[in-house]
Amino acid sequence: MTRKQRTPRWLEAARLRGAGTPEGERADWLSRALGRAGVMPRAEAERAILEGRVELNGHITREPFAPVGPDARVRVDGEPQRLQAPTRAVMLHKPGGLVVHGSDPEGVGTVFEHLTARLSPALRGFEWLAVGRLDRDTTGLLLFTNDERLVRHATAPQTHLPKRYVARVAGRPGDAAMGRLRDGVVLDDGLTRPAQARLREPDVVELVLTEGRHHQVKRMLAAVGHPVVSLHREAVGDVVLDVAEGAWRALREDEVAQGLRFAAAP
Ligand code: URA
Secondary structure, eight states: OOOOOOOOHHHHHHHHHTOOOOOSTTOEEHHHHHHHTTSSOHHHHHHHHHTTOEEETTEEOOOTTOEEOTTOOEEETTEEEOOOOOOOEEEEEEOTTOBSSSOOTTOOOBHHHHHHTTSOGGGTTSOOEESSOOOTTOEEEEEEESOHHHHHHHHOGGGOOOEEEEEEESSOOOHHHHHHHHHOOEETTEEOOOOEEEEEETTEEEEEESSOOTTHHHHHHHHTTOOEEEEEEEEETTEEOOSOTTOEEEOOHHIIIIISOOOOOO
C-alpha cells in the first residue's frame, strides 16, 4: 500500500513564517529533535518551548516547530543540550489488549503508556516510535526507536526484513493450505510474497513473512480456511523476543546494525 507523502509540520510552519528551512536528511523541528535526542519526549518539549524555557541559537523561542539543523545550539533551562543522538532501540513483549496507537479513544491502554511507565530514567527522555504495528490482540515482539529512519527501514516493503509469527488457528491445516501459504495467497491487495510456513502443532502455524501488510497473517490464514485464534510475534530480522510478557530491554548496537540490517548514518 502506498502512503500519501505529507509535508512535515515543521516545514509547513516555517513556510507560513517565511523562515528559512534547514537542509538535509536530519533537518527537523525543535520539539521533535529534543525527543529524538533524548532530552525530553516531544509533548514535554512542546510545553517547555511554549513556557519559554528553550533557547535556540542564543534566543528564547516559543515555536515548537522552529526548524533546526544538525548544528543548532540549544539550551533547556539554561543547560546546553546535544541534538545528536545515536540510534536507540528497545524491544517490548507486548501483552494482549494494548493498542499500538498514540490516541486511545476507548481507554484500553497503549503500548506507549505501558513502555514509558517502565523505562529506566536514562531512556525516559526519548520520544519512542513504534517500528510497525501489532493488532490489539496480538502479543510478542514490538520494537521501538528514537530514529524515524529505522522505522522507515524496517517497515519499507523493499527491505524484506523477515518477521516470524506463531498462530494458533481454527481447524488443522493440511498440506494444500500450507503449500498455499508458502507459495503466495491472493488477498484483496494482491498476491503475498513467498513465505516460510510450517506446522509446530496440528493447529499451530509458524509463518515467516518478508512483507508487512495490514493484518497480513490473519488475512492469509483466513484465506486458506484457518482463521487465527491467537497470534504472537517471535522475531524481527535476527532479533528474537527474549523478555517476559510486559517486559522490555534495550537492543545492543549490533542487534540494530546486523539483526535489523540497519546502517545508520551519523
Ligand atoms: N499480522 C496480523 O494479522 N496481525 C498482526 O498483529 C501482525 C501481523
